[in-house]
Amino acid sequence: MQQKSKVFVGLDTSKLKISVAVAEDGRQGEIRFLGEIDNTPEAVRRLVNKLASRHSELLFCYEAGPTGYGLQRQISALGHDCAVIATSLIPKRPGERVKTNRRDALSLARLHRAGELTAIWVPDPGHEAVRELVRAREAAMEDLREKRQYLQSFLLRHGRIFSGRKPWTRAHARWLAELIFEHPAQYLVLGEYRQAIADAEARLERLTQQVAEVVSTWSMAPVVEAYQALRGVALLTAVTFVAEIGDVRRFESPRQLMAFLGLVPCESSTGERVRRGSITKAGNTRVRRVLIEGAWTYRFPARMSRVLQERQEGLPAIVRAIAGKAQLRLCARYRRLMAAGKRQTVVVTAIAREMAAFLWAIGREIQPRSAA
DSSP: OOEEEEEEEEEEEOSSEEEEEEEESSTTOOEEEEEEEESSHHHHHHHHHHHHTTEEEEEEEEEOSTTTTHHHHHHHHTTOEEEEEOGGGSOOOTTOOOOOHHHHHHHHHHHHHHTOOOBOOOOOHHHHHHHHHHHHHHHHHHHHHHHHHHHHHHHHHTTOOOOSSSSSSHHHHHHHHTOOOSSHHHHHHHHHHHHHHHHHHHHHHHHHHHHHHHHTTSTTHHHHHHHTTSTTOOHHHHHHHHHHHOOGGGSSSHHHHHHHTTOSEEEOOBTTBOOEEEEOOOSOHHHHHHHHHHHGGGGSOOOOOHHHHHHHTTOOHHHHHHHHHHHHHHHHHHHHHHHTTOOHHHHHHHHHHHHHHHHHHHHTTOOOOOOO
16 A cells, blocks of 8 residues: 655666665655666666555655766656756765765765755756757867867977967968978878868867757747847857756846856855955856856947847847847946956956846846747
């Protein structure tokens, strides 16, 4: 007979196995380890059905990690609550030096019952696919940067320094083609490095084009388009922001979004002493990076460029008004902070933090397209 009880189920997942522990409801409820199951959909289904036959309510949780969201989606499809937990926010005892799958599962079940765990937002499969494409493009960009650095290091070792204004231009390519070395092997190295760079550039261009094509059919396409009304937020910045953050309406205030992105100052205060330091950097690094890159555009005077006008065509009046207010405020704030003697990097970070607030305001005004 099914017991009218609620249990909290902690799952410690790995590539092949899942360790399972349950904590019965109530402060004095029993916490026990049930064992391990195979990390397969069929084994998970049998576990869920077995627990559901004994208890009236099941609350699952597991740590976010390389196994992804498939387990959460399967358990949710079976009609039970499953939270994916932020690993960095799991409370840990300072003196603990033993870590096993069994202990981790028991700890998850106990902390889930106590309400001490922080669940992350789980994207739908379509959103996750776009996020993976955006991250693949970012990986290609890092690969190109690395291969260019290899060539630059090779040239520097041999005293070949480009005297032009900017590398990786046509003039730079002609300069590379005219270089003279003493040994034939050095020409082979130069050729291999240049070919690797050409392949990486082609890969990056291909992925960039694919991102633009996929976004046009995405449910979040109206939000991506609206974000581009803001100065410093072009297509790739807007796509990265939406792919990583999702719908900003899940944040109750812009301050929550700023804290999530790690753009708020850290603080160590006690009694009458108040100390604030650098930003926490506790949130999403990709979004923080693209916002700081975009914030550099506000060092120039406020103006409506032709490109920005084209991006704002057809957008709602409220979105254009928010974007105009943002440009006037942030350009003036940049000048004011610089005049106060602040370091430029500190000023740009402050601008990025306020950009997040204006993006939050725009995201509250635009409805995503309904999924087909």
